[in-house]
Amino acid sequence: MSRHSQHSSGPMKGLAFFGAAVAVLALVAAGFSHYNHRTQNDPTMLHSGSEITVGLDGPAPESLDIRSVAGKELDQALIGNVYETLVGRDQSNKLVPSIAESWEVSKDGLNYTFTLNPDMRFANGDALDSTDVVYSLQQTIEKNFIGAQDLTGLKTVKNPDTSTVQITLNSPNPRLLRALSSRAGIIYDASANINYAKQTSGSGPFTVHNFTPGGPIVFVRNPLYWKVQAASSQMTMRYYNSEDGLQQALKTGEIQLAVLRPSDSPQPFRNDKKTNVSKGITTSKVVLALNNNPDSIFSDQRARTAVRYILDNEAIAKSQPNAAAALNGPISPLEPGYDDLSATFPHNLDEGKNDINYFGPSYIGNVTLLVPSEYTSLGQQIVEQLQATRLNPVMQVVDDDTLSQRVADGDYKMAITTMQGPNDVGAFANGVFGYQNSQAQQDYRNALASPNDIDFQNNLRAYSKSVSSDAACAWLYTESSMVVANNDVTGYPKNMTDEYLPLRDVRLK
Template structure:
């Protein structure tokens, strides 16, 4: 009887073992077919989903070292190329290829510790040698944005995982600069065609590039951390917003980023679409020519013009306005402070202040306006003409003409867009397109750049921004918002600063 019981238990154990083995075999086979990890706790991939993204501005080249404009950054940063440090959706500095860093009390020494086991998409190891080589190449070859690495005197590695930077004087913008194209780490052992097929360490590789038309990104199977959720993402470029919106409505693309505000009401009626807005990095302002030959070299004329323009009503009427503002910076910028009420709309105050100038001195104001903002330009021109002694000659122009004329000082006022998260620096020199000069204000900016830590930098930048607004260096109207239109089944996309950064690693359809 005892022998029979033992035999029965053995048969039962054998049955359980065979069943478990069969289950493991079936599970492994299913995991492979679904492109899923077979090891618990390891990053899981979705099946081979593909996503198409619709954009307006195509990069003329993929060589991010030399190609100007934000289109190439939008396509490559965080997707194909990675930087030493990064920025999150709040524009706060975060670890990137460097897992951590230390800064000396005097702000002159930075030490970066790199992540372990990093590699480029071609399989080459990414280590401190590549970081040092990339920074030296950028400075020596004068690649774009490397001029912002001011005061840098030495770049050295201490072993394979540590990079040390030495400065001759503090540069509180250094970390932010290293989160842009100046912080990209390139493969020192490779020489790819950067214009068409750049090599990076990001979650995607470039598999196809049709200049002006499309850019196809393929999942980087060599990626050193969590891999992309979609096996392929294609960026498609459209000539106008109407074509872009039609494409997302027809599901030709699953994500659309129009340049202008879409007809939200009609799109909201479509249950297959999800419409989001994000904080942009672009603001709209009335720029004053403060050169010596312009009336706006006079502080009173600048202030009177600010009282004459109803920025609050303009912002509330514009579908692309995130918030009304008369400040110099915006919530995503260092040193932000809301200065909305500094120059409230007051026609009587404007008229009284302009009355100090003779009509012959006021004369005719040449008002340059981008073609796409012609309607807003008309509104501003009418307000200025009604509340001052100006005759306003509004002239619509393309972006290239507008920039050339502003640079040469061939304008009195201009409706202008500024794009960037530290662009208040444009008022720090009389050589800028605004030709603005004020010794105490510009000394405040120099003082901000001398800060040895981020808190002091933010405080000093705030003081500089206050002086700029109080001196009416320009008339800031509103911050633009980004529009993102997605198929409802799409997940993982970001909404802030999308003209500069469009991380795609987590984007996938459900």
């Protein structure tokens, strides 16, 4: 049995929910959900410390209901700030203790035992214990909250005492711990009775003080937080519809910290000596999709290989302001199973020309390159690198909806797109861009059946090598995570800020 860390606790009558696959029965002993829960007044007054306003490039949430409203905006705002998850993750996207201070996984990958931290409390004063964990998992599955799809295969969930949760699976799920560090793992207060669209009931370092749909969100320090208190007494999130708006807000002092989208350019912010541009990395990948369907030249591996040789990924990554690092496979450096595959298709123009010259001009036909407007300069660079060959693509700049529809319809030869999210890695085992490869499919099945994380990552590396060697598409680079802060602001995160923005340590010097 692999062991994350060690903790022991005495036995106590527990609570469980059972089911086949994802079906889970109702909680028993309902009175136990109130056991050891004590309610105090909800803290709303401001406390001493710095007050900081964070600006974000993107739409403001219309609701706070993270259980049912999709989109990264709520993940950014609430996870790690207002809500905490059973398992946490750090700035390297590694799994770390959170609500659970430790966990054990059996050798067959079917049994998980979580030991919770002692003396945890929600912002309203209610104690947080194993009852709340069981309740939260039950609610997510039974009510099909966002993240429920990541909890399939749960057989039983039990809490033999207030500090222990035991999960049994029908079959191994090596992605479970990572799922429990996202929405599927948010722990809600079993005793709370609130309007989740306008209110929150979390255990994080902040609580929501004021929220206007489509407007700012004001957080205040949670004085009952069970770990290190938030460094700032108040944190306000304001939303802007462009990076120009962010830049102006920084200049006027309306905000002290700006979080850019991955596709934004940091260049306009670099000339202000009063601010500092920090560049991290995300899990978002920019790729050149190649249509693998039978009526496309890229159904032939040799044509796909030609593109991989011709494109100079390193030069592309260096020239694109939103690029963190060149990429040569389906897994980014912050994701499990990453492997440096830069040697698979090193830039070799002659080799690429030889491959594409195998095909006659009539067979190649017209090669369209669909480009979203925000990636116009990238599209132009790709055209420049390919135009000396028989491919010679014609660039068409389209909006996001048109791009999605045309890719779905197969109405393209090449398209610049992004891939992101915890399940996007397996897309090449599921026919994305019309790609089919039985070896890649088997490698990915092996990964999902892995009983432990070591086997999972090894099998992912085998899968990644299969699809990269077969040139399933042309991976270009991992997008950067960019934060611009006044020089007197410290403690802000730098990686994955497009989806995970913990602000507990942010403060003025």
